[in-house]
Amino acid sequence: MTINSIPTLNIGNLKISPPIIQGGMGVRVSSSNLASAVANTGCVGVIASCGLGEYEDSSVRDAKELTEEAFRQEIRKAKSHTKGIIGVNIMVALTNYDDLVQIAVEENVDMIISGAGLPLSLPHHLNGKDVKLIPIVSSARTLKIICKRWEHHYHKRPDAVVVEGVKAGGHLGYSYQSIIDNSAQTLEQIMAEVIEIANSFEPHIPVIAAGGIFTGQDIARFLRIGASGVQMATRFVCTDECDAHDNFKHAYLNAKEGDLTIINSPVGLPGRVINNKFVESIKQGKTVPFNCRYHCLRTCNPKEAPYCIAKVLSNAARGKLDESFVFAGSNAYRCTEIVPVKVLVEKLTEELASALAKEKLCTK
Ligand SMILES: Cc1cc2nc3c(=O)[nH]c(=O)nc-3n(C[C@H](O)[C@H](O)[C@H](O)COP(=O)(O)O)c2cc1C
Structure with a gap:
């Protein structure tokens, strides 16, 4: 199956093909090993910034310093193992958020992806550098607030936006009750609303779907409804290169x-x-x-x-x-084997190409 038909995810000058961002996974699940392996396939590899540095056994005084220094080292290590695209995930809820963003900018990461709160001051730390800034949102309303704030204070708009749906892993931007009783909006519904806002900007802000995307067919489905790419995390846990222990x-x-x-x-x-x-x-x-x-x-x-x-x-x-x-994301139970990242990405790419080709045939 040819992969020529697969659209590239363009974020400014960055060309991501296949159009997959590996979701940041803390604590120490996506560090330099996973991120560099993913970046070597043409996708974006993402280091999660929280809780690095094995500071548990250290003194209270230097725990924060240790985790920040470890973050810097993980970025350097990842970049030394790949010429591909390396991003970092920094949660707004972290007390040392500003310091971590500063480090990421100093170390010239390609992109900062930021959620678990509203990254309202994220552009403040750019210092003129071309680091792509990508908020994670769970609603169109949140994107509106971020865009308004960034335009007003920094004359900047998001380089892309990740929309994280209710099927994602880790912390979720939905109420406990709405998840339990299935009343939360679906990712597809939120995507439609977010795409409308993203397309009101010129050039359009690329919208990236996340949460429950497991196969190449899933990726095709989201591209069809207007996503420019996807963010996937759960699927990357069961890889040789994932940084977590085998028990995980x-x-x-x-x-x-x-x-x-x-x-x-x-x-x-x-x-x-x-x-x-x-x-x-x-x-x-x-x-x-x-x-x-x-x-x-x-x-x-x-x-x-x-x-x-x-x-x-x-x-x-x-x-x-x-x-x-x-x-874990809601699809974790569908993982059946641990494979090298390269094998996983090749499989996803083939499935995606095949799903897109079938669609073309149907529309002829
Ligand atoms: C083990 C695990 C840890 C995660 N940790 C973080 C994190 O530290 N910060 C964050 O923004 N998202 C985190 N996420 C969410 C992912 O980055 C991603 O957006 C989401 O899981 C995508 O859905 P999927 O896992 O179904 O592919 C985590 C997800 C998993 C599975």
Whole structure:
């Protein structure tokens, strides 16, 4: 199957083909190893900035410095292993958000993707550099607010926007209840509204769909409704190069559909995880007392949080699943094998090309 027919995702001067961004996955699930392997396939590899640096065993004083220095090193490492496109994911909810953005700009990453809050001041840190700025939104309203603010204060508009739907992994920008009772808008519905706003700008802002996209056919479906590309995360966990421990990857392979469940995270947002004994115990109100190493999340109150989310997620990445949960998208149960990134991307590309070719035949 020829891949000539596959549209390129253009973000300014960046040409992304196949049009896939690997979603940032914290803590330590998408670091330099995964990101550089993905970038070597023509897609965008993304390093998640949160909780790097194995600071757990360090003193309180230098925990923040350690994680920031580790972030810098991960960017350098990724860039030394690829000539491809490297982005970073920085959550607005992090207390050292500004410092992390500053580091990413200093290290000349290609793009900063930023959600878990409104990245209203993101352009402030650019210093004239050509780093693409890409907010993550869950509604058209949010994009409007960001565009208005960026135009007014920085004469800048987003270089692209990621729309993250309810089927995504990790923390979700929807109410717990709307996810549980299926009343949240679908990704397709939100995409239509966001595309309308994105297309009101000249040139149009590329819109990237995320959440529950698993196959090349899924990618084709979103391109058909006007997406310029997709962001995929869950699918990249079951790869040789994913930075998490093998136990983390095997939790995906062993998961059944009914094991995917929603928790209320101390971050103040719901999150999708794979059920296990730890999840059951925290749902029943179990707490895990902890010393806060540094107040990493604005939205967490360490005095009241039932457990430290950073510590739990770092346990997960280290494979200590008795003391943690594994973040996962709603399709995690469909992962059946661990493959090299190159093999995964080739498969997705073939499926996408074939889906697009079939469509062409049908419209002739
Ligand atoms: C294990 C895991 C960790 C994640 N961590 C983050 C994160 O740190 N920051 C963020 O903005 N999104 C995070 N996400 C969301 C992804 O970047 C992505 O947008 C989403 O999962 C896409 O849906 P999919 O997993 O169904 O492909 C995470 C997702 C997973 C599966």
